[in-house]
Amino acid sequence: MQKNWFQHAVAYQVYPKSFSDSNGDGIGDLKGITAKLDYLKTLGVDLLWICPVCCSPMADNGYDISDYYHVDPSMGRDADLDELIAEAKKRGIALMMDMVLNHCSDQHELFRKATANPEGEEASFFYIRKGHDGQPPNNWRCWFGGSAWEPIGESGYYYLHVFTKHQPDLNWENPKLRRRIYRMLNYWLDKGVAGFRMDAITDLKKLPLDTQLSPDGQDGLAAVSRWTENIPGIGDFLSEMRDQTYGRVNAATVGEAGGVHTREDLEKYISLDHGYFSMIFDFCVSRINVGFYWHDRTSWTPEDFKAKLKASSENAGERCWMGIVLENHDQPRCIDHFLPPEGQNFYGASMLGLMQLMRRGTPFLYQGQELGMRNVHWKTIDQYNDVSSQSQYRAAREKGYTNEQAMEFIYEMSRDNARTPFQWNDGPNAGFTFGTPWLPVNENYLEINAEQQLEDLASLLRWYQQLIALRKRSEWSEVLALGSERHLPELGQNVLAYIRQLKQKKLLVVCNFQNQEAEISRLSNRSKSVLSNYGVPVTEGENWKLRPFEALLIDESEEK
Ligand code: GLC
Ligand code: CA
Secondary structure, three states, X not given: OOOOHHHHOOEEEEOHHHOOOOOOOOOOOHHHHHHOHHHHHHHOOOEEEEOOOEEOOOOOOOOOOOEEEEEOHHHOOHHHHHHHHHHHHHOOOEEEEXXXXXXXXXXXXHHHHHHHOOOOHHHHHEOEEEOEOOEOOOOEEOXXXXXXXXXXXXXXXXXXXXXXXXXXXXXXXXXXHHHXXXXXXXXXXXXXXXXXXXXXXHHOOOOOOOOOOOOOOOOOOEEOXXXXXXXXXXXXXXXXXXXXXXXXXXXXXXXXXXXXXXHHHHHXXXXXXXXXXXXXXXXXXXXXXXXXOOOOEOOOOHHHHHHHHHHHHHHHOOOEOEXXXXXXXXXXXXXXXXXXXXXXXXXXXXXXXXXXXXXXXXXXXEOOHHHOOOOOOOOOHHHOOOHHHHHHHHHHHHOOOOHHHHHHHXXXXXXHHHOOOOOOOOOHHHHOOOOOOOOOOOHHHHOOOHHHHHHOOOXXXXXXXXXXXXXXXXXXXXXXXXXXXXXXXXXXXXXXXXXXXXXXXXXXXXXXXXXXOEEEEOOOOOOEEEEEOOOXXXXXXXXEEEOOOOEEEEEOOOOO
């Protein structure tokens, strides 16, 4: 593989639990994924990120790992993962595993030993401290609400958890722990995985644990997320990890890296020569309408969206590399999230797809995005599985919102929106399982499913396939992979436009982000349309005439 091969890749994220169930227990599994590799091959992707499949009590659906060397029985056997890696490779698809290194499960053997003896050797692998006067060591609030410290029985000791109490944070200050982690990463690299997606990776370094923060809520606590992300000193851990593991081989890594925004930080994290990672996710537009609490709303316009993309692109510049996303297993579906009701159709969805897939960076599609899968609306909060939906619902009710209002926030933001089973066909359970699915299938599977869209040349799936082919196997592949990106906000109100350029090759991307027509002038008399989600573009004199949510790809190449 050539250096920086990931710059040419198109990635696809699978949430194994919800992708395909091979044995009818209602839970998606590794054999299920292997059985669908041909589908991914047909779509055209060549890098596959699977969310965690290692042993886990599933308090946070696999993001609480109790054994990093073995596959969780609900996902299959260890050999099934070997098979998936090998079968994917045969089809030219590289596999990226999800590594959860900030915390493990409270059922991990080390943690059990640590809590059995809070003064013992194993306790030094975690953050275990004595409380004061029956209070936790500090006033940090965890991601999912409540104190970030959990008492260890009656011992007077507490342990730190930035996420749920079933996810104790690992003490990266301890070199013995770091060595154990590197050994584990190397084990998986030796097995032939192409790299890692690094979960919550900027949380590894903590503020001094005696730091009392000024409270930001009535509970007297302060959101820990703001205080443990990208703390100075983290670079020592990250560069050591890189040099000891994936940096030795030509592996690709993508960081879920909250708190990394400045140019200086970006260069440390993701410069193409020597970043800590190959890339981090570009979350510049994720959760565009909410704050930490889903009931803290902000309104936004397509102009804001444009500004965010432009800033992010300029921030990354020529030397940094990003993973480009619209969806993942923590976010709502992009059609519901980014489009007004009038645009929640083929045109809006295909516009978003073009906007994402033509950008500079490695695009990551999330399972079902290519079908236009949608959010769900279940009646009661009890029907939701996602832990953050539960805590956000509670927070909204405590704030005084009615049940109906609180449910609206859940409808909009719940992580279950993205976690409903993949819609393969219009058969029972959308073809996901022949048993009872662990999470209900979205009722719209009769209209939205892969089988139908594969047969329909005008479907969203076919559109995505076409975009991926442009990126992977066309005269535009080089410029789309390696070209620069320059935004042209002035081209039109609510029109998002950017240019990709490599030497003479130049592509203009234009997205009419509104339910109205717009006219934009041609940039040159060489302008030639390559693709429109309306089929044939319309010109008027010197202008391109854009229809609602029309997306255009225009050849602006200069003469040789
Ligand atoms: C990341 C994962 C999310 C998980 C959390 C804790 O944000 O994407 O699903 O809950 O880390 O591991
Ligand atoms: Ca199964």
